[in-house]
Amino acid sequence: MSLVLDTLTEDHAAVYDRQLRVWGVEVQRRLIEAKVLIIGLGGLAAEIAKNIVLAGVGTVALVDDTAAPAAAPGNFLVEPEASAGKSVAEASAVTLQAMNPLMAVRVEPGPPSVSALLPPTGSQLEGGAADQGFGPPGEPAAEALRSLVSRYDTVVACGLPLREVAALDDLCRQLGKQLFAGEVRGASSFAFVDLGPRHTYTVKGNPEEKVVEYSSFRDAMKADLKAVNKRTHPLYLALRACWEFEEAHCRPAAGPADVAEVRAAVQRLVSATSAGNTAATKPLVPEALVEGFVLDRVAVALGDAKEAVQEAAQPLGELAPVCAVVGGVVANNVLRAVSHFNPPLRNLFCYSYLVRDGLGVEECF
Amino acid sequence: MAVDTTKWLSALRTKELQDKIKSAKVLCVGAGGIGCELLKTLVCTGFRNIEVVDLDTIEISNLNRQFLFRKHHVGQSKAITAAQVVKGFCPTASITAHHANMKESHFDVDFFRGFDLVLNGLDNLEARRHVNRLCLAAERPLVESGTAGYLGQVTVHLKGSTECFECHPKPTPKSFPICTLRNTPDRPIHTIVWAKDLLFNRLFGRPDAVSDLDDQARREDGQNSSASANDGDAAASAAAAAASDVPAEDPSFFLRRDGESSLEYAARVFERVYTWDIEQLCGVKELWEKRPPPKPMRLEELLPDTERAAVGAALETAIAKGQGSASRALGLNNASQKWTASQNAAVLLLAIAMYHDMRKEEVGSASFDKDDDLAVDFVTSASNLRSSCYGIPEQSLFDAKGMAGNIIHAIATTNAIISGLIVIEALKILAGCQDAVRNTFLNEFPPNKRLLLVQNPEPPSKGCMVCGKATLTLKINSETATLSSLLSGVIKKRLAVNTPNLLCGGFLYEEGEGLEEDEVEAYTAMLPRTLASLPGGGLRHGSILTVQDQSQHFGVDIIIVHTEDLNEEDAPEGFVLEGDVPAAPKEVQHQHEQPQAAAAAAAMETMTTKTRASAEVKEEDGVLILDEDEEQVEVHDSPAPLAAAEAHSRKRALREDEEYEESTKREAKRTKLHATVAIVEAVDDDDVILIEDD
Structure with missing residues (x-):
């Protein structure tokens, strides 16, 4: 079904009236033509999905086959009573489609099997395939994901282990697709954007096309630490330390046992920064930030009932208000990316209540 | 630490x-x-x-x-x-x-x-x-x-x-009630929003662009006639009735007909909008009980044949030269000079004709852009003509553009x-x-x-007339007590207020020098009325009455608690006033050295002069800002006061962020005054219009 339109229909014009006044008909048309794939449907993904569906992105596809009523405690798109027997993607799709009948919501079957892109655990290959992040060619799950991604313009992935973010990013780069990856861990959250080596956009009132280059996730995770100073958001170093942990252990750092190692990695990174050698009065990366960033991580599909997260001593997981904030920021930038209008975030958004009361900062690595 | x-x-x-x-x-x-x-x-x-x-x-x-x-x-x-x-x-x-x-x-x-x-x-x-x-x-x-x-x-x-x-x-x-825009505008911004959001869209926009506004109007009518709960004003329901009495506008009327020249079409639009529509509205008597009715305009009076011909000549020249602006094509080059009614009519006709003759492909899909000269010409002239009908001051092109361009959508x-x-x-x-x-x-x-x-949030402003003063509770029978008894028994006797200034929603009562004769008369007429029957919905249960005496630098809020069974013993004076009455503060000395006092005065000024709403905006304009670090004085005199104030606030937040490492220092500086902390005073449903609107 083609949603490409020469002019907007009356329905579009009526519903999109206010936003048309913000970004105009041409941008709206580009949104209608865009195809966005959302992998994993936790609280953050639900926020992003809601926002881009409301904005009128023409095709939004969801992939997450976790059973709905039990899954995704922060996913407000799932109506528990109406979703028995459905996957979280199916249940969310019903709500999203009702929210905006003028676009198409699709459910892609199967699990979000990004892990299929990873090299098999145990065989720590150096170089070659490991650097590329791809599993053996011809692997059915990897091929399926490849073919899935190739059908969309933009991929939004939430809550993936960082190694899977890197592998998915490699795949997106290879296929020329845009990637947004994000995660909420308690009071902290990050969003990573890769729009490839050559993203073009215009700004209002200036037809001249601007070109920007994005780094891959892997490159961002090995950027020169000399560029890090005391104004850099410390979450970058915490994220990078977790990435190093995952690379070394082939699993995400999670739980109290891993905190010490991540903390040590942070220390190592700090000492390599330009601020690391000066006798700083305050640590560059607050202890609580590292601890929270590791402890509050939960898999998107936790398998707990909605109310269970309210129990004390649980990881905070996806804190709903943080999802709302970061989901809004990511969605704004998905809209900019797919419409090539206004400069999208480049390339890391860091946001934490453990750093400066919740300053939200754009960093570029 | x-x-x-x-x-x-x-x-x-x-x-x-x-x-x-x-x-x-x-x-x-x-x-x-x-x-x-x-x-x-x-x-x-x-x-x-x-x-x-x-x-x-x-x-x-x-x-x-x-x-x-x-x-x-x-x-x-x-x-x-x-x-x-x-x-x-x-x-x-x-x-x-x-x-x-x-x-x-x-x-x-x-x-x-x-x-x-x-x-x-x-x-x-x-x-x-x-x-x-x-x-x-x-x-x-x-x-x-x-x-x-x-x-x-x-x-x-x-x-x-x-x-x-x-x-x-x-x-x-x-944000404006739709019926104000459609029927009873009384300020320039009302006619500008009407020209931009209603008329522009109807003539050049998507065919259905006004549908939601029409829907809104229809629902407002329904709501108001069934239960006029909001402000309970007679005016509101009268306006609602008016909106439904006037025949619904048939959008097809505004389409250009076969064989109609662009200028004929423009003239037909003019006569419909400024003659026929206004005449229809004048016929709805309820609307004009408290305000003068608008006056219809006639095109043949504004533009006699010779001048109509001049517009036609200007159109031909504009087409030949590919001119983009209707006002400049008519030789109106000074953007800050207001046009006469005839000039407005000429610009309107020419702008409509130029859209049809030179930018035909946009008709039916155009949206207003403040950087589009022709669109601004149209909105300026269309709103000015409507302003003339209603006796509202007209605007220059420059001013109209600023007002029309500052509308931010949600x-x-x-x-x-x-x-x-x-x-x-x-x-x-x-x-x-x-x-x-x-x-x-x-x-x-x-x-x-x-x-x-x-x-960091600021501590309460010492001079704040709202949180800096006491709140009292007044138990009184609002159905029987009169304004006169409130003034003598509560305000003057118990609170020792000398020249009271009372404010509650749409109700204002003032005493003191400097009042016009007719004001004194109007206020005196209110005295025998019961509290519940005062204008603006009355002083009823739950109303918060703001009492001020500028001569005493005194202010207090009184929450009205309607009580019918007050007995003689507990309430010998007919009311019970609870709470601590604050003493009037001493005269503030050395105002120029104490910016707080200035802010307090500013706050008081804006609080008391509801009728002068524009003062609030102007206070932000050209405001003095003490910089935290250098103690330099910056003067912000941006034409968009809200933007300036907001920018300042953001700037301040940014500065705080940069200062983060030195939070102790910052705490010490915190006591210093910020003449303004801006709020993006925003609207989420209706769109925000950032303007100075007097």
């Missing part, structure tokens, strides 16, 4: 706080753009006891951002629908919906005392002030919010420890972000971490990479 501002986060891991979240009673004011997001974020965070108040009904153009609403909900109550939909995905939540105006008297101080938190997602300044005052009176924490396009902000107001919403004068953003993502920020502050307050509360500003493009800026 700085306070640990992350304690609330560790508290989040405790069962104690989780239980508190579950049991806390939360009042959400507004179920619109911010409200929908807020309700969702609250229940996802674990809040289970929520009451939501909104008087609006759902419109089709809400659906792109008020995500709880579906097309089949159009016309239904926002509050009730939102509550139902939220319960769908969170069945354990208890959500009580009130389809009502927050200013109704049963939402009184006792009602507010029933909540642990009050969260605002409101769309107008008046309601915000009202909620602010009730929160102060009930001593309940208020989290206030606003959005405008990509910009947004959240501020926290805790009685006694942070600024209240009214500690600093606010620029007044405007989008979804900003509301989502703001709802998250509101809930974060709510959590801090519930955790008892008052030290950790912050004001947060959301930027469209991050200055210095900072997309979200945080700022």
